[in-house]
Structures are given as structure tokens and as C-alpha cells.
Amino acid sequence: MSAQILDGKATAAKIKASLAERVAALKERGITPGLGTVLVGDDPGSQIYVAGKHRDCAEVGIASIRRDLPDNATQAEVEEVIDDLNASAECTGYIVQLPLPRHLDTQALLERMDPAKDADGLHPVNLGRLVHMVDAPLPCTPHGIVLLLQEYGVPLKGAEVVVVGRGITVGRSLGLLLTRRSENATVTLCHTGTQDLAAHTRRADVVVAAAGVPHLITADMVKPGAAVLDVGVSRVEGKIAGDVAPDVADVAGFLTPNPGGVGPMTRALLLANVVEAAERQAGIG
Numbered sequence: 001m002s003a004q005i006l007d008g009k010a011t012a013a014k015i016k017a018s019l020a021e022r023v024a025a026l027k028e029r030g031i032t033p034g035l036g037t038v039l040v041g042d043d044p045g046s047q048i049y050v051a052g053k054h055r056d057c058a059e060v061g062i063a064s065i066r067r068d069l070p071d072n073a074t075q076a077e078v079e080e081v082i083d084d085l086n087a088s089a090e091c092t093g094y095i096v097q098l099p100l101p102r103h104l105d106t107q108a109l110l111e112r113m114d115p116a117k118d119a120d121g122l123h124p125v126n127l128g129r130l131v132h133m134v135d136a137p138l139p140c141t142p143h144g145i146v147l148l149l150q151e152y153g154v155p156l157k158g159a160e161v162v163v164v165g166r167g168i169t170v171g172r173s174l175g176l177l178l179t180r181r182s183e184n185a186t187v188t189l190c191h192t193g194t195q196d197l198a199a200h201t202r203r204a205d206v207v208v209a210a211a212g213v214p215h216l217i218t219a220d221m222v223k224p225g226a227a228v229l230d231v232g233v234s235r236v237e238g239k240i241a242g243d244v245a246p247d248v249a250d251v252a253g254f255l256t257p258n259p260g261g262v263g264p265m266t267r268a269l270l271l272a273n274v275v276e277a278a279e280r281q282a283g284i285g
């Protein structure tokens with residue numbers, strides 16, 4: 001058996017096409033959504049991601065505002081850029097590219113952002129709203145994962161979902177999203193302290209691998225027919241290595257390619273947060 005591909009690239013293209021229409025409608029009212037990016041330092045990976053985000057913006061008609069700072073930027077200098085974007089009318093949403101250089105206080109910087117302009121959905125106020133099940137910008141990767149599963153009709157209601165990795169950007173937030181009444185999945189959140197990971201994943205209808213450990217999930221750990229989503233973006237010998245081993249394709253019912261799976265969805269949902277923020281700021285929706 002060979003798994004059906006959960007094509008994130010194609011699904012993201014559909015989402016972007018519908019966002020382009022919403023952007024056009026906003027422009028008719030004289031509003032242009034704008035995405036800001038704050039990038040500190042010259043990590044090649046981060047440079048590539050940020051460049052990709054600005055290309056995505058151009059594709060759907062979103063303006064983009066790039067704020068690049070040197071590796072040795074001070075806390076005060078980054079704060080100044082954040083204050084500036086909070087005040088800027090052109091910037092309807094922005095992100096601070098993570099990770100930041102170690103000398104900076106990441107938490108303090110994220111909390112300084114205007115939650116209404118939080119395009120990542122990772123501001124503590126917005127994560128708090130997610131805990132409370134109140135409408136807010138959603139974390140992009142978890143949101144993308146839910147939409148991708150829905151696009152391919154993978155059932156979530158009553159499903160056993162095992163999420164591997166408890167990071168804020170993916171694992172922990174995804175647990176919150178999937179246990180909303182609208183999704184109604186049963187979620188097990190596994191992490192480095194989990195005793196017998198394979199015992200959990202073998203029971204799962206859906207496995208989301210977001211641990212950042214190359215090829216952590218192998219075929220023997222997957223129930224035949226399960227959906228497997230690969231969030232990992234480790235670099236091994238210059239190539240992207242996911243958290244899912246290639247032999248999983250022989251047992252899984254559904255599988256995300258990597259690249260071409262979760263990554264493009266993350267980027268599309270980032271744009272969605274920017275458009276939604278602009279609509280909210282314009283009193284639409």
C-alpha cells in the first residue's frame with residue numbers, strides 16, 4: 001500500500017487564490033494589507049524563510065515591509081522596530097522571525113507586539129484566547145495542519161491524534177486547536193519525557209511529528225492507514241530531513257510530503273492572518 005499524498009503546496013495555492021480575492025476587495029475600499037517581518041542576524045535558513053514570505057505576499061497582493069537588523073542589535077533597537085510596526089498604518093500584521101540571537105529577550109519582545117497585529121498567532125494574549133476558545137489569530141502551522149486534514153476528508157471528530165513535540169509554535173498549540181468542540185479530536189501530546197513513544201503512535205489515527213528529530217517516526221510505529229503529518233525541518237547534509245522516515249509511506253493511509261506539505265500551509269495561513277487582521281481593522285468580517 002502506498003499512502004495518499006496530503007498535498008500542502010496545492011492546498012496552499014487554493015487558499016492563496018481565495019486570499020487574493022479578499023485582498024482585492026480590501027483594496028477597493030482603499031485598504032492594502034501589509035505584512036512586516038523583523039529579522040535579526042544573518043542565519044541563512046531565516047533569510048530564506050523571510051524572503052519566501054515576501055514572495056508569497058507579492059503573489060496575493062499584500063504589501064511587505066522588511067525590517068532587517070544586524071546580529072548584534074540591542075534589545076532597545078529591536079524594541080524600537082516593534083514599536084514602529086505597532087504604530088504603522090501600512091503594517092496590518094507582522095512577525096518577529098524566530099529564533100532570535102541569544103542575547104535578546106525573546107519573550108519580552110513578543111509580548112511587546114500589538115496582539116491585533118500578531119500574524120503568527122503566538123502572542124501570549126492570542127494563545128490565551130485560544131485556551132479560552134475566543135476568536136483570535138490562530139498559530140499558522142497548527143491551523144494549516146487542521147485545514148489540510150479537512151481538505152482530504154481525514155476525520156478528526158472522535159479520532160485519536162498523537163502529537164509528538166510540545167513546542168509552542170506547533171505541538172502545544174495544535175493540541176489546543178484539535179480539542180476545540182469544532183474539531184473534537186482526542187489528543188495525546190508526547191514529548192522527550194514520554195516513556196514509550198511507539199506505544200502511543202501505534203494507537204493513533206493521526207500522527208503529527210513536530211519534534212525536530214530527523215526520521216523519528218518509522219513504519220513500525222504507525223498504524224496501517226493512519227494519517228501522518230511531517231512538520232520537521234532539520235537540515236542534514238544540506239538537505240531538509242523531516243521527522244518522518246521514508247518507509248512510513250508504505251503503511252500510512254495519508255502522508256504529507258516534505259517539502260511540499262506542512263511548510264506551504266504554514267506560509268498560506270500566515271497570509272490569512274494578515275488579511276484577517278486588515279479586515280478586522282477595517283471593520284469587515
Ligand SMILES: Nc1nc(=O)c2c([nH]1)NC[C@@H]1CN(c3ccc(C(=O)N[C@@H](CCC(=O)O)C(=O)O)cc3)C=[N+]21
Nearest residue numbers: 095096097098099120233259260261262263264266267
Ligand atoms: N516567527 C516565526 N514564524 C514562523 O512561522 C517561523 C519562524 N518564526 N521561524 C522558523 C520557522 C520555520 N518555518 C517554515 C515555514 C515554511 C517552510 C516552507 O514552506 N518550506 C518549504 C520548503 C522550503 C525550502 O526548500 O527550504 C516546504 O516545506 O515545502 C519552512 C519553514 C516558519 N517558521
